[in-house]
Amino acid sequence: MSASNASTRDGLTVAPFPSHRLNRWAETIWRIIGGVNVRTKILGMVLALTIMLGLAVTWQVRAVMTRVFADELENRGVSVASDLASRSIDPILLNDTYALHQLLSETVLNHPDALYAFVLNSQGEVLAHTFGDAGFPAALLNPEVMETAEYSLHGAIRHWVYNSNEGLVHEMIAPIMGGKAGVVRLGLTEKRLQAIVDAVTGQMLLTTLAVAMAGIIAAMILTWLLTRPILDLVKTTEAVGHGNLQARAPHWADDEIGTLADAFNRMVAELEASQRAIAEKEQARHMLLKKLITAQEEERKRIARELHDGVGQVLTSLMVGIRTLQRGEAAQQEARIDELCAIAGETLEQVRTLSRELRPSLLDDLGLAAALERYASEFARAHPGVQIDLHCALPNRLPTPIETALYRIVQEAMTNAARHGKATVISVLVSQRHGSVQAIVEDNGVGFDVDAVRRRQSSVGIFGMSERAELLGGTLEIESSSDGTTVYAEIPL
């Protein structure tokens, strides 16, 4: 256990040095790769792959060709040398030097890789050779070289390799009649085969270069195809960022980038829509606020007028009546008091109506159903030509904000139906189900263009109804046609 621990620790202490260096390299390479743009990355990738593949294949083909050619050269050398050895027996034994020379010359002439051939007799004297009149390369007969050379054997034929001013030379040494009649030595040069290998290598490198060129063009097109939509997307993003919500990214292709562009466009469209909705709402609120303030002032003015003209007048006449009561006779006083009491009672009724109009106390005391019933009866009194059907199915009291909101919504809807719709029948249904309260106000009026009204933001009433419902998390829908209008409000509990 401890031993294995120690070895692990040893392993750990040895490892960091190269891995640390590798990390540094990796980091550097990563920094370089990460630092350049996509165009360069793709270009680099294509180029690196093409060139690497090209070089590797070229290298391998070159190696294989060299090996195959070397083997082939060796085999051919062996067969030619063995043929030469058997065919030179007769000329040697018959001392036919000319025939021997002819044999060697023709062999060398007929074999493109043969550099030279010569025959030595058993005493080591040169009987014939193909070096011509210029003399014989004496180094080939140097016993020291021949003794130290490394030979590979092919049957009786020895094969060795030396370097010369003609390049690498493979020499085959074939004994004639088992060496009794001498030996024939055949030199083969690699030059021709090397030239073929070089030509093929050059061709392959050229091909690699051509493919790399094609790769560059392909990579440029690819990069353009890839980065163009991305750059467009970036431009569009910047435009949107600067507030131009009309900007749209072009859809180049049905690929991932195309999908991204579509998603982006949808997002911008939604953003624009919601932006517009917010603006509209803001504007409506602004107007509502203005109207609210105006309405408040109107209301105050009305209350002030009511108080001044109604309650004030009555109170003044009461005061005058009380003064005359002080000075009047007792017999008249009783009738006078009754009169004053009636005036006071009337005034009280006036104040109550005023107060109810401001906010029905019934709503607080008895709930929505009772308040609506009272309102309906008052409404009917105020609008004698309108028939009202009210159905309130509420098992118990609702939270005050909901009751208030629904009361005001129904109030507004009914007022609109009577005032703008010229309705003769108004039906109101309030019910509670599935954890929410619905209020439906239906009339048989002339109806109106809901969208146009909403767009114009001219109706504070409609906007107010919506606002009340939405403030409590509910919805308000209005359907209208020439046969009538339905206002549908739903508020979750």
Added chain:
Amino acid sequence: MDLMYNCKMMNCPSRSRTFLMWGWLLILTAGLSGCSSGLAAGPVPFIDLQERTPLPIAAPAEVVHLRMGVAAILSPQGTMTSYSALAEYLSRKLGRPVDLVQRRTYAEFNELVKRGEVELAFICTNSYVVGAQEFGMELLLAPEIGGESVYYSQLIVPADSSAQTMADLRGKVFAFTDPMSFTGHIYPTYLLQQLGETPETFFRRTFYTYSHDRAIEAVANGVADGAAVDSLVLDYALQREPEMAERLRIIHTSEAFGIPPVVVPPTLPPRQKAQLRELLLTMDEEREGQIVLRQLGIDRFIEIEDAAYDGVRRIVQMTGTRE
């Protein structure tokens, strides 16, 4: 701190780093395999092929070589195989090198003897007959085989041939050995003369093989439909390659003629002639010599008279084919 930095840094590029490392390894191995594929492993010597020197002219030998000529009764290679042992034996006995000299044709060879370019020669009977008459070629000895110094001309055909006599070979392809050969050319010509024919009219085609063993092979391989050969060479060939007998058939054997002799040029000093005769005559008396003789397929060398070749002379004269 340092450790943490390290870990954090390794986190992202460690995988790509491994890839990079493997990539380089792959490239390196490919490179190495490419490099090591050359045939010549390790350094090779350098030889300057441009530096040419005239070949040394063979210095006159300090000791005079004995030149032993063997006429092309056998192929050059066969002769080399058979006679090199004799050459070595003589070389040891004489204390000087013995060169084995051969020529393609009998005529060329006779020319060598005539000019004294060989000191000792093994030749065909007709060559002797012609040489003796032309320039006084001297008879030295003759081989003895089975107590006799005679040989025959034998007519051979392929084993599957239907020919029974020379007459059956009409219109066939016939192989002659050498124009000057007695058994291989003159005797078959003589046979045709008896039939009232000449080779040119009788055979469809003829060719020369310039040695008896090649003529035997030509018949055995079906290249020729017939050939006349030296019985000694045929015996020797059949002895060496017994399966050859299955491919050949002898349809005619001549009367006995004097065996091909050993001759010397007329210019050879008598002392040297005597030394050579003595050496060859006593070969069978020692073990070493016996081995060499066995290799030549003969028992020993004996003295022979010129009259032994009268039979050959007669036929040569009859055919008029000297060469």
